[in-house]
Amino acid sequence: MSRRGGPLRGAITVPGDKSISHRALMLAALAEGTSRISGFLEGEDTRATAAVLAQLGVIIETPAPGERCVHGVGLHGLRGPSRPLDCGNAGTGMRLLAGLLAGQAFDATLVGDESLSRRPMRRVTEPLVWMGARIDTSEGLPPLLIRGGRRLRGIRYESPVASAQVKSALLLAGLYAEGETEILEPHPTRDYTERMLSAFGWPIRFGPGQASLTGGHVLQATDVQVPADFSSAAFFLVAASLVPGSELRLRGVGLNPRRTGLLLALKLMGADIEVLDERSSGGETVADLCVRHAPLHGIELPPALVPDMIDEFPALFIAAAAAQGTTVIRGAAELRVKESDRIASMAAGLRGLGVQVAETPDGAVITGGPLGAGTVQGHGDHRVAMSFAVAGLVATGSGVHIEDCRNVGTSFPGFMELANGCGFALAGA
């Protein structure tokens, strides 16, 4: 249940970046030597990836919360698992591991929860098969049975979908392939895999929308400092923009340009967000973000921003609903194949709060106005649930009751405590 609270004030640090945490574990596992990861996201998704790697014989210690010490086994040191490997709710975990496992000597099966079991995997299995992998699926959905002992060869792949998960899966398979693996994207996506491969000493060429590497090198252990996750910061950027009197500082947020589309979108809507103390940490730009309340107005979202804010749409839907005027979102059909169909989930929830939303196949038209009280479905989707927690801050009357919101810990453990600590009024069931 989320109700109107006080203005949002203070300085907070949201948990570590999910994308970087998954990748750090995987590359550290395949490296020679011991890598230390700090700022690691203690979320269910990234812990599932750690558990999968442990099942493959990698020793991963937890010296303290948010820290991991990974004893790398080298590129060919993983051990075949005796049971299916459970990726939980994590699309990133399953798709990247599919690439990593395609080049192993053993068979492995990747499984996931109910939501992950509905998500499309053909986008990775098809190009992996072109590289020589053998993967059995039913209708392109999990589980994925990945056969070992295959000889992979590099391919040049023009991906039809702007997806860092597809790109990363192929790059990980490319570590095991003969010759060059090259991926071209229709729109540049987050380049964490490329940057991290380079930090682990693997030669790689990459630029916006393109990455290539050859097999036959070695990953050398290194330490990884994970910045705070922009996608988790996003809920607070919207919340503090909406609640009068708010002034909130978000510390050490990762500002990879392929992640910060929401910052630009909110600024176009009139938000007051200052980027302070910009610095470099572990090869990524991080900064503090200071957000103050400001009246927001609707916009036509530039479609070019879509891939740079793909996980922030649920939060944007709330900003648009509380803004003055109409917001038009196009070119975001990918939202339909996330943890839930995020266009449908957000539209249905907002309509339940009295907001006018017209769904389109690849977006929505949202007419801003007052938000009423009501019950909404979280659809077991962490970002949908947290977005409606933000909606509760500006809803009238008894606030917003959110059902099916148990897995917020997928990406944001401790959300409720952190949010209540800076002015939210969230209560558990």
Ligand SMILES: O=C(O)C1=C[C@@H](OP(=O)(O)O)[C@@H](O)[C@H](O)C1
């Ligand atoms: O590579 C990654 O870490 C991610 C890529 C994006 O997915 P797609 O590759 O499907 O766009 C994003 O939605 C997901 O949360 C994390």
Ligand SMILES: C=C(OP(=O)(O)O)C(=O)O
């Ligand atoms: C889509 C997301 O993650 P994943 O694809 O890893 O499940 C997300 O965190 O919003």
